[in-house]
Amino acid sequence: MSPVFDLSETLTLIVWLLPLPFLGLALTNRGRLWWTGWIQVAGLFVLSGLDVAAQIGPQSGGFAWIARRELVWNCLAGMALMVALSEGSLTALRTGMSQRYLKARRFAASLIPLFALGAALATGTDLELPARLAWIASYLVFDALAVYTAPVNWVRALRIAAAILLAASLFSKIWWLPFSVVGAVLTATQALSRIRRENSLRIQRAREALQPQALQELLAGTTSSRPSQDEEFPLERLEALLGFAAQSSGANGGAIFLYRELVQTESDTLSNRLACAVSRGVFRDLAKDPSSTLTAQILLSRFPGTETATAREILDVDRIEAFALQSLHVQRLAAAPIRTRGRNLGLVILSLPADREQFSSIDLHLLDFLAQQAVFSLHYEAVYHRLQEDSRLSREFEIASKIQRSLLPRAMPSVAGMTMAARVLPAREVGGDYYDLLPVPDDKLLAVIGDVSGKGLPAGMIMLIVRTTLHLLVDHDPAASPSKLIRSLEERLVPQLDPFTFMTFLALRWSARDRLLTWSGAGHEHILWYSSVDRKMHRIRTGGLALGLQRERFLPRDEKRLFLAPGDSVLLYTDGVTDCRGPDGQAFGLERLERCFEKYQELPAEETIEEVLAELDRFRRQVPPTDDRTLVVFKVA
Amino acid sequence: MNHALELNVLPVAGRSDARVLRLSGEFDASAVERTLEEVTSLLDGGVVHLIADCHDLRYVNSTGLGVILHFSRVTRERGGSFRLCQVSEPVYEIIEIIGATTLLELHDTVEEAIQAIS
Numbered sequence: 001m002s003p004v005f006d007l008s009e010t011l012t013l014i015v016w017l018l019p020l021p022f023l024g025l026a027l028t029n030r031g032r033l034w035w036t037g038w039i040q041v042a043g044l045f046v047l048s049g050l051d052v053a054a055q056i057g058p059q060s061g062g063f064a065w066i067a068r069r070e071l072v073w074n075c076l077a078g079m080a081l082m083v084a085l086s087e088g089s090l091t092a093l094r095t096g097m098s099q100r101y102l103k104a105r106r107f108a109a110s111l112i113p114l115f116a117l118g119a120a121l122a123t124g125t126d127l128e129l130p131a132r133l134a135w136i137a138s139y140l141v142f143d144a145l146a147v148y149t150a151p152v153n154w155v156r157a158l159r160i161a162a163a164i165l166l167a168a169s170l171f172s173k174i175w176w177l178p179f180s181v182v183g184a185v186l187t188a189t190q191a192l193s194r195i196r197r198e199n200s201l202r203i204q205r206a207r208e209a210l211q212p213q214a215l216q217e218l219l220a221g222t223t224s225s226r227p228s229q230d231e232e233f234p235l236e237r238l239e240a241l242l243g244f245a246a247q248s249s250g251a252n253g254g255a256i257f258l259y260r261e262l263v264q265t266e267s268d269t270l271s272n273r274l275a276c277a278v279s280r281g282v283f284r285d286l287a288k289d290p291s292s293t294l295t296a297q298i299l300l301s302r303f304p305g306t307e308t309a310t311a312r313e314i315l316d317v318d319r320i321e322a323f324a325l326q327s328l329h330v331q332r333l334a335a336a337p338i339r340t341r342g343r344n345l346g347l348v349i350l351s352l353p354a355d356r357e358q359f360s361s362i363d364l365h366l367l368d369f370l371a372q373q374a375v376f377s378l379h380y381e382a383v384y385h386r387l388q389e390d391s392r393l394s395r396e397f398e399i400a401s402k403i404q405r406s407l408l409p410r411a412m413p414s415v416a417g418m419t420m421a422a423r424v425l426p427a428r429e430v431g432g433d434y435y436d437l438l439p440v441p442d443d444k445l446l447a448v449i450g451d452v453s454g455k456g457l458p459a460g461m462i463m464l465i466v467r468t469t470l471h472l473l474v475d476h477d478p479a480a481s482p483s484k485l486i487r488s489l490e491e492r493l494v495p496q497l498d499p500f501t502f503m504t505f506l507a508l509r510w511s512a513r514d515r516l517l518t519w520s521g522a523g524h525e526h527i528l529w530y531s532s533v534d535r536k537m538h539r540i541r542t543g544g545l546a547l548g549l550q551r552e553r554f555l556p557r558d559e560k561r562l563f564l565a566p567g568d569s570v571l572l573y574t575d576g577v578t579d580c581r582g583p584d585g586q587a588f589g590l591e592r593l594e595r596c597f598e599k600y601q602e603l604p605a606e607e608t609i610e611e612v613l614a615e616l617d618r619f620r621r622q623v624p625p626t627d628d629r630t631l632v633v634f635k636v637a
Numbered sequence: 638m639n640h641a642l643e644l645n646v647l648p649v650a651g652r653s654d655a656r657v658l659r660l661s662g663e664f665d666a667s668a669v670e671r672t673l674e675e676v677t678s679l680l681d682g683g684v685v686h687l688i689a690d691c692h693d694l695r696y697v698n699s700t701g702l703g704v705i706l707h708f709s710r711v712t713r714e715r716g717g718s719f720r721l722c723q724v725s726e727p728v729y730e731i732i733e734i735i736g737a738t739t740l741l742e743l744h745d746t747v748e749e750a751i752q753a754i755s
Contacts, residue, residue, distance in 0.1 A: 453699035454666065499710070500669075500703040504735055523735030545736035549706055575731075579698065587696075626665070627698070 238374060239278045245350065245370040246280055249363040252353035253281030253330060255299070256338070256374055258346035274300065274347060282330060282351060299333075299349065334359050336371040338378070348374055397429040397457070404430055404460055407467055412605075413439040417512035420447075421605035422632040423613065425576075431628035432459020432503075433574050434466055440478045443512040446485075447632065449524065450505040451574040453548075455628055462503060466493060482507035482520035483557035490522070490547050490554050502548030506572065515636065517562045517570070522547050525573055528594055530601045532567030537594045569601040569608070570634040576627035582619050592619070605633045642668035642701075643693075644675060649751055654717070655686035657747060661693030664701030672701075676708055685717025688750045692723040697731060709741055718742055720750040 238256050246254040257274035279286040283299065330351040338345040348371045352359060359367075404426075412420050424433050432452030440446050450466060452459040469492050473485055480488070485507050493503070506524035510517055519527070521542030529538040543558060564570070573593065580588040593612070600611040609631050616629070642662045649655040656679055664672070676687070687708060697705070709719040720742045724732070732738055744750040 451699065453703045455700075499707045500700070502699070502703055502706065502735070504699075523737070525734060541734075543736065545740070548703075549735065549737055549740055551710070575699065579696075 238378075239280070241370055241373050242278055242280055242348070245348075245366045249350060249359075249366045250353070250356065251281065251350040251363070253279075253283040253349075253351040254370075255279035255283045255286050255349045256346060256370075257300075257349070258338075258378075259344070277346070283349070300347075329353055331356055332359060334364060334367050336367045338371050338374045340375045340378075345375065345378055394429075400457065400460060401426070401429040404463070407464070408435070409437045413437050413445065415439060415445040415510065415512060416443045417515065417637050418445065418510060419605045419635045419637060420633060421609045422630070423609050424628065424630040425613075425625070426455070426460075426628045427576065427625045428456050430457050430460035431455055432463050433576065433628035433630040434463045435572070435630050435632050436467065436470065437632075438471075438474055440474065440509075445510040445512075446474060446482075447508045447510065447572070447634070448485075448506065449572045449574065449630060449632055450503055450522075451524070451576070451628070451630070452503045453501050458501075459628075462493075462497065462501065465496060466503065466505075469493060481559060482509050482518055483559040486520050486522050486544070486547075486557045487554060494548050494551055494554070497548045502546045504546045504574075506542050508572075510634070515564050517564055518559055519561075520544065520557045520559045522557070523549070525575055525578070526590070527562075528571040528573070528597055529562070529564075530569040530571075530598060531565065533565050537598050539590070539594065564636045566636050568636045569597070569605075571597045571612075572630075572632040574628065574630040576625065576629035577616065577631060579627055580616055580620050580625055580629065581623055583621050583623055588616060588619050601635075605635045608633050608635075642672065644668075644672055646675065646679065649686075649688070652686065652751075652754070654684055655688065655751070655754055656684050657688045657690055657751075659690045659693070661695075663695055664697040664704075666698070666700045669700055669704055672704055680708075680711060680715070685712055685715045686720075686754045687712055687717070688720045688722060688744075688747060688754075690722050690747050691725065691728060694725065694728055697728050699731075699735075702731060702735065702737070706737060706740065718754060720744055720753065722747050722750050 242254045242256055245251070256277045256279070258277045259274060276283075276286040286299065330353070332352045333349060334352075335347050335349045337347055348367065350359075350363070350367050350370070352363075408424060409422070412422070420437065422435050422437065424431065424435060426433065432455050434448070434450045434452070436446075436448045438446040438448075448470060450463075452462040452466075466489065469489055470485070473480065473488050477484075486505060489505070497503070503522070504524040505522040506519060506527075508517055508519040508527075519542065521544040523544055523546030524542050527540040527542060529540055530536070531538060540560075540562070543560070571593075578588055578590050578593055582588070596612050596615045597608070600608045603611065612631060642660065642664045645659040645661075647657040647659060649657060658676070662668075679687070689705070705719070705721075712719045721732075722744045723746065724743060729738075729743075732741060732743075742750075742753070744753065
C-alpha cells in the first residue's frame with residue numbers, strides 16, 4: 001500500500017460508507033421506521049467496518065491501518081462524497097424546494113450501484129464475480145422498479161431493503177447473507193405495515209367523514225347560524241369543509257382562494273387574481289392577516305408556472321402539485337381548481353407536513369371532493385341569498401298586495417234600486433286594474449273602472465295614485481259629473497306617467513231616482529248591457545282617449561247616458577278578461593264574455609260574477625293569466 | 638305556437654330618414670325592451686318617419702300599444718310620423734277602444750304610407 005492514492009482502497013471505503021444516504025433517508029422519517037433504519041444501518045456499518053479491517057489487517061498488521069495517512073485521506077474523501085449525496089437527499093426531502101432536488105436524489109441513488117459495482121470488482125469477497133454481478137443487476141432492476149413504478153409511499157421502504165441487501169451481499173462473507181436478508185425483509189415489512197396502517201386509518205376517517213349523515217351534520221352545523229350580512233361571501237361552510245378535508249387527509253394547512261371578481265383577464269398572474277377566502281393550519285394567517293409573512297403570492301408561486309402563466313392556463317389543469325415551504329414545515333402542496341360549468345371560481349390548496357412525502361390517492365380524492373363541495377357551497381350560498389332576497393321581495397309584495405286589496409271597497413255600498421258585485425284578480429301580487437264604488441249624496445253611486453297599461457308593481461303604483469286622486473276629487477266635489485272627474489284626474493295623473501304608460505278609465509254615475517246611468521270614458525272597454533226589455537245583450541262603446549295619450553293639452557270629455565229598466569244588468573270588465581288565453585292560445589274574447597254574462601245575468605250579482613269567473617277558469621284551464629282581470633256587475637232592481 | 642314578436646327593419650327607397658318596421662307575432666311586455674332599443678337607435682340615427690307594417694301582427698296588448706304611442710309622439714316631435722299599415726281587426730279594435738285612432742296615422746298599405754310621407 002505504498003501509493004498515496006489507492007483506487008481499490010478508496011472504492012472500498014466508499015462502499016463501506018454506502019449506507020449513509022440510507023441513514024439520511026431513515027433520519028428523515030421520524031416515525032418508528034427511524035429507529036429500525038438507524039439500527040439496521042448502524043449494524044451494517046459496524047459489520048462492514050470489521051469486514052474491511054479484516055481484509056486490510058493481515059497485510060499491515062492488525063488495526064495499524066488507522067494510522068496510515070493515505071487511507072484516512074481516502075476515507076475522508078469518500079465520506080465527504082457520501083455526505084454530500086445524502087445531504088442532497090436530506091435537503092430535498094426536508095425542504096422540498098423544487099423538482100430539481102428530487103431529480104438529484106434519484107441521480108445519486110442511480111450512482112450507488114455503480115459504486116457498488118466498482119467496489120465489488122475491487123475488493124475481495126467470498127462471492128464470485130458472476131454472483132456479484134447478478135446481485136448488482138437485480139439491485140438495479142429492483143431499484144428502478146421501486147423508484148419508478150411502486151406506489152409512492154412504498155418507495156422508501158423498498159429502497160432501504162434493496163440497499164441493505166446489496167451492501168450485505170457485496171461486503172460480507174457469504175455466511176452473513178441470510179442474516180442481512182432477514183434484516184432487510186424485517187425493515188421493509190415494518191415500513192410497509194406502518195404505511196398501510198396509516199393509510200387504512202386515513203381511509204377509515206375519510207369514509208366516516210363522507211357518510212351522508214356526517215356530511216349532513218357538517219352542513220347542518222354550518223347553516224344553522226347565518227353569517228352577518230355585510231360579509232361578501234358567507235364563509236362558514238367553506239371553513240368547515242376545509243377543516244374536514246385537512247383533518248381527513250392529515251394536511252397541516254389548507255386554503256381556499258376565490259377570484260376577486262369572477263372575470264379573468266389574460267394578462268394577470270394567478271396571485272393577482274385570487275384572494276384567500278378561508279385558511280387554516282400553517283396558512284391560517286393568509287385569510288386573516290394579509291400582512292403576514294406568508295402572502296398569497298408566495299404560496300401560489302410555489303406552483304410551477306404560476307408567475308408567468310395566466311390564471312386561465314393554470315386552472316385548466318385538473319390538479320397541480322408542488323414542493324413547498326421550508327419555513328412552514330410544508331413538504332408538498334396540492335391544488336385543485338374550483339370549477340363549475342367550465343367556469344373557474346377559485347382554487348383549493350392542501351399542504352402536507354414535513355414528515356409526509358407524497359399525497360396518497362385518498363388525499364387527492366379529498367382535495368377533489370373539497371373543490372367540488374366548495375362549488376356546491378358557493379352555489380348554495382348564491383341560491384340561498386337569492387331565495388332570501390326573493391322572500392324579502394315577496395314579503396314586500398305581499399304587503400303591497402294587502403294594501404292594494406284594502407283599498408278596494410270592503411263591502412258593496414247599498415244604493416237604492418241597484419245591487420252590485422265586483423272582483424279584481426291581479427295576474428301578480430300587485431296589479432294595475434282598479435275599480436271603485438263610491439256612494440254619493442242623493443242616492444247616487446259613482447262607479448269607476450280603470451286599467452293601467454302594463455302590470456305588476458309599477459302599474460299598482462299608478463293605480464294607488466289614481467285612487468287617492470279620485471277620492472280627493474270626490475270628497476272635494478261629491479256632485480262632480482263623470483266627465484269633470486276624468487278631466488280633473490287626467491290633469492293630475494298624466495304628468496306623473498312615464499312615456500309608455502297610459503290608463504283606460506271609465507267613470508259612471510248611477511242615479512236611482514231617474515234610473516239614469518251617466519258615464520264618461522277614457523279609452524276603456526265596452527259596457528256590456530243586458531236589457532230586460534228586448535232580452536238582448538248590447539255592446540256600448542265608451543269612447544274617449546285613454547289617459548296619457550294626449551299629453552300637451554287636455555280637452556273636455558264627452559258624457560253619455562243610458563236609462564236602465566228594472567231587471568237590466570250591466571257588466572264592466574278590463575281587457576285581462578277578454579284577452580285571457582286558453583291552452584290553445586285562443587283568447588276568451590268579447591263574444592264569449594257576452595254569452596257567458598247573458599247566461600248568468602238572472603242570478604244575483606255576486607253569483608253572476610262567480611259563474612263568469614268559473615267559466616273563465618274552465619276556459620283557460622291551468623294556463624296562468626298574463627294580465628289583471630276585473631269584473632263589476634250592476635243589477636237594477 | 639310562437640308568440641314572440643319579430644321585428645324586421647327595411648329601408649325605404651330614396652328616403653334615408655324613413656324605415657319600414659315589419660312586425661309579426663304578438664306585441665306584449667316581453668318584446669318591449671328589445672323594440673325600444675332597436676327603434677330608439679333608428680331614431681338616434683336620424684330616422685324620423687317610421688312605417689309599421691302590421692300585416693302579421695296578431696295581437697298587441699296595452700304595454701305594446703304604449704310603446705307604439707310613445708314612438709308616435711317622439712316622431713311627431715321631431716317633425717316626422719309614425720304610420721301603421723295593414724292593421725288587423727283585433728289590433729284595430731284595441732287602438733279604437735283606447736281612442737288612439739285619431740292619434741295614430743293608419744294606412745291600408747305600405748305603399749300608401751310611403752306616398753304619404755313624400
